[in-house]
Structures are given as C-alpha cells and as structure tokens.
Amino acid sequence: MKTPAAFILMVFFTVGMIACKNKSSQKEAPFPTAKVFADVNIVNINNGHITKGHVVVDSGKIQRILPVSEDEADVIQEAELINGKGKYLVPGIAEMHAHLPSVIWNDPQMEEVLFLYLSNGITTIRGMLGHHLHLELKEKVANDKILGPRIYTSSPSLNGNTVTSTEQATEMVTAYQKDGFDFLKLHPGLRLHVFDQIVKTAKEVNIPFAGHVSSLVGIRHALESGYASIDHVDGFLEGLVPESAGVNPTENGFFGYNFTDKADTTLLPDLVKMTKTHQVWVVPTQSLFTRWFSPTSAEQLASEPEMEYMAPEVIENWINSKKNLTETKGYSTEQWEKFLQIRKKLLRSLQENGHGLLLGSDAPQVFNVPGFSIQHEMQAMADAGLSPLQILQMGTINPARYFREEGNFGEITEGASADLILLDKNPLEDIANMQRPHGVMVRGTWMSREQIDQRLKTIADKYDELKK
Structure with a gap:
C-alpha cells in the first residue's frame, strides 16, 4: 500500500x-x-x-x-x-578499511556484519584482513546470493611473523595473486630485504599492496616502493623526526606517539609531496585515534547506543584493550593532544597537496562498530578541517578512482550501480546529516528506514538476551 x-x-x-x-x-x-x-x-x-x-x-x-x-x-x-x-540523494559510501569475520558466506554472523555496514549507507568495503573464505563471499555478494556491500578483499596478512625470508615472500605473493585476492595486506614487523622482495614480486605478478609501514622500512622507502595506499597515516609521524634525533625506529609506540615531541613539521611538505609523486593514497582511520587511543573513558564509549549491536564479550574485550593502551605510565592527555594536532595537520596537507585521501575507519576495531564508525570517521575529518564535500568525496568518487571504477560506482550518473543513500537533510551543510539515512539502496535493492530499524532492533534484542 x-x-x-x-x-x-x-x-x-x-x-x-x-x-x-x-x-x-x-x-x-x-x-x-x-x-x-x-x-x-x-x-x-x-x-x-x-x-x-x-x-x-x-x-x-x-x-x-x-x-x-x-x-x-x-x-x-x-x-x-x-x-x-x-530529501537529498548521495552515492553510497565506501568503507576503505573494513574487516570481515572469517566464517562461511552464509553464516549469520557474516550476514549481520554486512547489514551493519549497509545500515549506514556503506555499499562498498575494502576488506583489510583477508581470508580464503572471503573470496567466495565476494562472489556471492556480486551475484546477489547474499545482500551486502560490494567487496574488495586483501590477502591474509604479510608481516614479520608470517613471512621471514625472501623465498617465502616470493612464494606467498605469487600464491595470493593466483588465488584471486585483490591486493596484498602488509602488517608491521617486515624486515627491509623481505619487504623489498614482496614489492619486487608483487610488481612482477601485478598485484597491488597496501596497509602498514614497518618501522625498519620507513615511510620514505615505502612511498618510493609504490604502495596502493598507506593506512592509518602509518609511518608519517616517524618521518617527521629528523635523523639528528637518533631515535630507534622500533620504539615509536602507537603509530609514532612516542616521537610526538621530536616531530619537526617543517619536514611535512616534502613528505606529502612524495605521496603525490608516487601516487600513494592515504586512509586516515582517524577514529582509531579519537576513540580507542583517546582519553575518553572506556565506560563512556561502551555506553554509546550503537554498542547494543555488538556481543557483550566484544564490548568487554574493547574495554580491556582501551585501558591496556591508555591507562599506562607513558600515556598522557597532553601528549595525546599534541599527537592529534600533528595528525590533523598531516591530514589537511595530504588533502590539499597529496595524492588523495580515502575514507576508512577500521571497523570492527575497538569501539568502532561496523557502519556506525564511518560516521565518527567523517566527523573526525570535519574536525581536522575538511569540508563536507571533501569528506564525501573520500568515500565515493575517490574510491572509484582508486579501484579504476569511475562511472561504475561512487557517483550518481546514468549507467552506474544503483548504490544510493537518501537523506532527510543536506550533508553538504553538515556532515552529521549523513547519520540515520532515510533509506539505503545497494545495487538496486531498497531498504527503508523502517526496515533498517527493524533489523537493528532484532540484532540488539539478541545481544540484550545474552546479558541476562
């Protein structure tokens, strides 16, 4: 009716x-x-x-x-x-630093996580910790066997523990490319010669690589090596420390936090210029630093409404993880504020003079609920000085350019995938107007606000029962 x-x-x-x-x-x-x-x-x-x-x-x-x-x-x-x-119609958003559970494609847990992304208008995700199960999931979503965002998936992690020799590097990179992963995921701990072999083999077999910058590799060598994207702005703060400081790169702390007072921001322009020269995108995941690594109490974050969509044991783990990270002798609110200001300055410079920024929140990570965390990420970008249009471009047209899919998604144009968000208010006036969409469409399937709320309530009720 x-x-x-x-x-x-x-x-x-x-x-x-x-x-x-x-x-x-x-x-x-x-x-x-x-x-x-x-x-x-x-x-x-x-x-x-x-x-x-x-x-x-x-x-x-x-x-x-x-x-x-x-x-x-x-x-x-x-x-x-x-x-x-x-009302206002905008393209669906891409979450460029997402995580998926390592379960079969039709597992209820997978369906739930995919829905949480969709509930906030995320119609494309770049999975950043791949598993072979995700290859089948990607195919099932593309063929509408399961409703979910478009999926690009990384390989399993390449890090200091999983790949320890050049021989392993060649073998694993070649295998992951043949398996059909979209790109390689790099994690910390890689030794320089192993990293270089990963890069050499990746270029030979034509598979991109993205993610973290190992402390023994360093940001400048990483940029010169041709990352598809560097996530978390990893390695950049360390790159602002002059060589004369004589620091041990492995003592950098949480994404360079320990080097906050040693950072020289006059080195920033040259570092940002390198991202443009070598065409390296950057995924900020700033919400990690404004939530997990912030002075805000774990109990306050745990009481936010969206936490009702996560299992009680997950919330408990998040509380402990945040306390273990921030309730330590080496952590202070004053240093965190300096650290955050340097990151904001980096983000503004990367937006104005770098190759480009991509929207990603690292969900589900500590107090980053899938879907909902992208709203925190967008607000963090606004707090860093980006305009609502720039923020929306980070999650729409920029990912389309990154994946070389311009015209296929990321904008409202004839012939593009029908990935759309209907909003009650103009998001160009306030990025907070992206919250609680009136409805979301993914590849032509429409979900009204009423349908979204009904499904969210079902999830919340399930976890509420577990608390009793």
Whole structure:
C-alpha cells in the first residue's frame, strides 16, 4: 500500500501521462520493474552542485536521470515511487578499511556484519584482513546470493611473523595473486630485504599492496616502493623526526606517539609531496585515534547506543584493550593532544597537496562498530578541517578512482550501480546529516528506514538476551 506522499506523486505523474497520451498511450513502459527516487535533490559528488530530478533505477543500475517535468512521465508510469521531495540523494559510501569475520558466506554472523555496514549507507568495503573464505563471499555478494556491500578483499596478512625470508615472500605473493585476492595486506614487523622482495614480486605478478609501514622500512622507502595506499597515516609521524634525533625506529609506540615531541613539521611538505609523486593514497582511520587511543573513558564509549549491536564479550574485550593502551605510565592527555594536532595537520596537507585521501575507519576495531564508525570517521575529518564535500568525496568518487571504477560506482550518473543513500537533510551543510539515512539502496535493492530499524532492533534484542 502506497503512502499518502507516494500517492500524491503518482497522481502527478498520471496527470502528466494524460497530457502526453498521444505519444505514450500505446507504449510499453521502458522500465516496468523500476524504482524511482521522485522529485529528489541530487548531489553531484564531483562539484557539490545540487539539482532536482527523478532518478530511475532498474536491474541494479541507474537507468535515467530525469528533470522534474511532465514530459518524461511515460518513462516511469509503472515504477515504484520513493518519495524524495525535500530529501537529498548521495552515492553510497565506501568503507576503505573494513574487516570481515572469517566464517562461511552464509553464516549469520557474516550476514549481520554486512547489514551493519549497509545500515549506514556503506555499499562498498575494502576488506583489510583477508581470508580464503572471503573470496567466495565476494562472489556471492556480486551475484546477489547474499545482500551486502560490494567487496574488495586483501590477502591474509604479510608481516614479520608470517613471512621471514625472501623465498617465502616470493612464494606467498605469487600464491595470493593466483588465488584471486585483490591486493596484498602488509602488517608491521617486515624486515627491509623481505619487504623489498614482496614489492619486487608483487610488481612482477601485478598485484597491488597496501596497509602498514614497518618501522625498519620507513615511510620514505615505502612511498618510493609504490604502495596502493598507506593506512592509518602509518609511518608519517616517524618521518617527521629528523635523523639528528637518533631515535630507534622500533620504539615509536602507537603509530609514532612516542616521537610526538621530536616531530619537526617543517619536514611535512616534502613528505606529502612524495605521496603525490608516487601516487600513494592515504586512509586516515582517524577514529582509531579519537576513540580507542583517546582519553575518553572506556565506560563512556561502551555506553554509546550503537554498542547494543555488538556481543557483550566484544564490548568487554574493547574495554580491556582501551585501558591496556591508555591507562599506562607513558600515556598522557597532553601528549595525546599534541599527537592529534600533528595528525590533523598531516591530514589537511595530504588533502590539499597529496595524492588523495580515502575514507576508512577500521571497523570492527575497538569501539568502532561496523557502519556506525564511518560516521565518527567523517566527523573526525570535519574536525581536522575538511569540508563536507571533501569528506564525501573520500568515500565515493575517490574510491572509484582508486579501484579504476569511475562511472561504475561512487557517483550518481546514468549507467552506474544503483548504490544510493537518501537523506532527510543536506550533508553538504553538515556532515552529521549523513547519520540515520532515510533509506539505503545497494545495487538496486531498497531498504527503508523502517526496515533498517527493524533489523537493528532484532540484532540488539539478541545481544540484550545474552546479558541476562
């Protein structure tokens, strides 16, 4: 049964059809199974311009973008209308530092995590700790066997424990490329000669690599080696420490925190320039540092509403992890504030003069609930001085460029995948308006706010029962 608003819109289009009956009365509707976002404010993600129109979706694609005009009524005469009047339509968001459980594709835990991403408008994820099970999951999602965001998945971790020789490096990189992983995930602890062999082999077999920068590799060598992306802004703060300081690189602490007072920000421009020269994207995951590594108490974060969608034992582990990290002799609020200011300065410079930023929050990580954490990440980007449009581009058109998929997703254009978020307020005025979407569409499947809330309640009720 249609809502009153949808009924009014149908009347509007019916009047239009009568007016042009001579040309359309005998036609079969071009998109008989279509959904139409009617009379909606369409956000151009490239320039921030907003135009009113009707967005016609069919077969998982954006088929037509029409002006608000009676002349096109015959195109959408049989469509299911989604009332967009007074609302804003933006492309679906990419979470560029996501994690997935290592379970089979149809496991309820997997379905739950994928839904949590979708509930906040995340329609693409880049899985950053791959497993062979994720290869089948990716295929099932692409073929609509399971509802979830588009998936790109890394290999299992390459780190100082999993790959200890050049022979292992060659063998593992070659195997992961043949297995079909989209890229290699690098973790800390790699020795320099092993890292170099990973890079050499990756280039030979044509597989990208991304992730952390090992302390024995260093940010400059990492950038010169051609990372696809460096995540967490890893290695950059260490790169601001002059050689004259004579520090031991392995004593850097949490992403360079221990070197905060030694950082020389006059070295920042050259470091940022290197990201542009070598075309290395950066994924900030700033919410790690404003939440897990912040002075905010674990109990306060654990009481946030979104925590009801996580298992009680997960929340308990997060509380302990945060306390173990921040309730130590070497941690102070004053040093954290200096550390955070340096990161913010890095982010602004990378946005203005670097190759580009990608939106990623590292979920699920400590107090980063899948889907919901991207809202914290966007706010952290705003707090660092980025505009709402720049933040939205980090999660839409920039990932499309990163994956060389421009025109296929990341913008509202004819022929693109129908990955869309309908919002009640203009996100270009306040990035917080991205919270609680009116509805989310992924590859043409529409989820209304009511459906999202119902599923979220089911998840919350399940975990609430476990607390009793």
